[in-house]
Amino acid sequence: xxxxxxxxxxxxxxxxxxxxxxxxxxxxxxxxxxxxxxxxxxxxxxxxxxxxxxxxxxxxxxxxxxxxxxxxxxxxxxxxxxxxxxxxxxxxxxxxxxxxxxxxxxxxxxxxxxxxxxxxxxxxxxxxxxxxxxxxxxxxxxxxxxxxxxxxxxxxxxxxxxxxxxxxxxxxxxxxxxxxxxxxxxxxxxxxxxxxxxxxxxxxxxxxxxxxxxxxxxxxxxxxxxxxxxxxxxxxxxxxxxxxxxxxxxxxxxxxxxxxxxxxxxxxxxxxxxxxxxxxxxxxxxxxxxxxxxxxxxxxxxxxxxxxxxxxxxxxxxxxxxxxxxxxxxxxxxxxxxxxxxxxxxxxxxxxxxxxxxxxxxxxxxxxxxxxxxxxxxxxxxxxxxxxxxxxx
Ligand code: LCS
Numbered sequence: 286x287x288x289x290x291x292x293x294x295x296x297x298x299x300x301x302x303x304x305x306x307x308x309x310x311x312x313x314x315x316x317x318x319x320x321x322x323x324x325x326x327x328x329x330x331x332x333x334x335x336x337x338x339x340x341x342x343x344x345x346x347x348x349x350x351x352x353x354x355x356x357x358x359x360x361x362x363x364x365x366x367x368x369x370x371x372x373x374x375x376x377x378x379x380x381x382x383x384x385x386x387x388x389x390x391x392x393x394x395x396x397x398x399x400x401x402x403x404x405x406x407x408x409x410x411x412x413x414x415x416x417x418x419x420x421x422x423x424x425x426x427x428x429x430x431x432x433x434x435x436x437x438x439x440x441x442x443x444x445x446x447x448x449x450x451x452x453x454x455x456x457x458x459x460x461x462x463x464x465x466x467x468x469x470x471x472x473x474x475x476x477x478x479x480x481x482x483x484x485x486x487x488x489x490x491x492x493x494x495x496x497x498x499x500x501x502x503x504x505x506x507x508x509x510x511x512x513x514x515x516x517x518x519x520x521x522x523x524x525x526x527x528x529x530x531x532x533x534x535x536x537x538x539x540x541x542x543x544x545x546x547x548x549x550x551x552x553x554x555x556x557x558x559x560x561x562x563x564x565x566x567x568x569x570x571x572x573x574x575x576x577x578x579x580x581x582x583x584x585x586x587x588x589x590x591x592x593x594x595x596x597x598x599x600x601x602x603x604x605x606x607x608x609x610x611x612x613x614x615x616x617x618x619x620x621x622x623x624x625x626x627x628x629x630x631x632x633x634x635x636x637x638x639x640x641x642x643x644x645x646x647x648x649x650x651x652x653x654x655x656x657x658x659x660x661x662x663x664x665x666x667x668x669x670x671x672x673x674x675x676x677x678x
Pocket of ligand 1: 468620
């Protein structure tokens with residue numbers, strides 16, 4: 286079905302679907318590693334590109350293509366590249382866009398491993414990286430060098446909830462001939478469309494909101510144009526970062542309810558944020574939907590909702606935060622985010638443990654920061670759980 290001019294919910298349900306010989310109503314799992322050629326010439330034609338048939342699942346697979354086509358439409362992009370994890374999406378983009386002697390500027394409070402892989406691994410191949418507060422345009426401008434090739438932003442950022450101005454970043458990128466990459470994991474394509482704001486590449490850990498059920502790990506990259514798409518797909522295929530058909534099937538299934546889930550996640554998060562903000566034991570809170578957030582106005586302009594990720598500090602610092610995490614019953618003490626269940630974790634010692642201590646503090650990932658991913662349970666239960674835990678602190 287042609288869904289290009291239809292609404293977002295219709296795209297969620299129908300984009301990427303195709304007719305098969307049995308009239309399947311949903312996209313089946315094509316659990317096959319390889320595909321039969323009709324004859325030797327057909328096989329040669331598939332490899333040369335003269336024929337469009339499937340060859341081998343690392344290169345492409347019908348179930349995976351359905352997911353790629355769907356999310357490409359949601360993001361208003363050229364095409365999608367699904368990967369085995371969000372980190373596989375990130376490293377495929379780095380591999381395609383960076384080379385020995387090139388330089389990347391990234392958000393200081395980016396997801397820990399997205400930073401560490403540049404510092405510890407890509408650096409061995411002569412890639413330079415600088416991590417700055419990308420919410421500050423002057424910080425970006427003063428980090429640009431002759432060899433800068435990529436401006437990489439994560440907005441809202443994990444876990445400090447900093448908001449970078451995608452439109453302003455796109456103007457800088459255009460002027461300095463940089464590829465602008467946006468990690469849109471926290472916002473989802475429902476709340477934020479980076480390609481419409483001028484980004485060249487958008488990526489997600491689909492492990493999070495897009496799948497939404499905490500049962501798979503996966504990633505996806507969407508590009509604005511064909512050239513970038515081909516370069517990044519090459520990197521993904523040759524490094525073997527592909528998604529698996531069964532994984533793609535589960536993501537397609539979770540994706541259908543993205544709007545329903547994100548709406549409820551967010552409705553709950555707003556109430557939880559107000560509860561925490563007014564609680565006497567809370568030292569500070571960062572949530573883009575609160576007027577106290579430093580980029581509240583920008584968040585309102587560039588996102589159509591404030592999402593469901595909250596960072597906060599408990600009075601009494603690290604020890605008080607630990608006590609809170611040990612005292613909750615409903616919220617699960619676990620990393621990851623964006624699911625139907627409420628999760629709580631401690632970035633400094635968990636998701637961002639691999640980042641150098643000094644750099645962590647510079648990026649705002651302080652020891653007292655507790656991160657909450659608000660689920661879709663009954664909000665009074667989430668609040669009561671936090672309230673009883675705060676009483677123990
Ligand atoms: N981008 C963002 C913004 C993330 O939060 C994560 C994972 C990734 C990329 C990487 O995706 P993955 O390979 O895990 O699918 N963030 C995690 C977190 O905050 N807790 O656990 C994983």
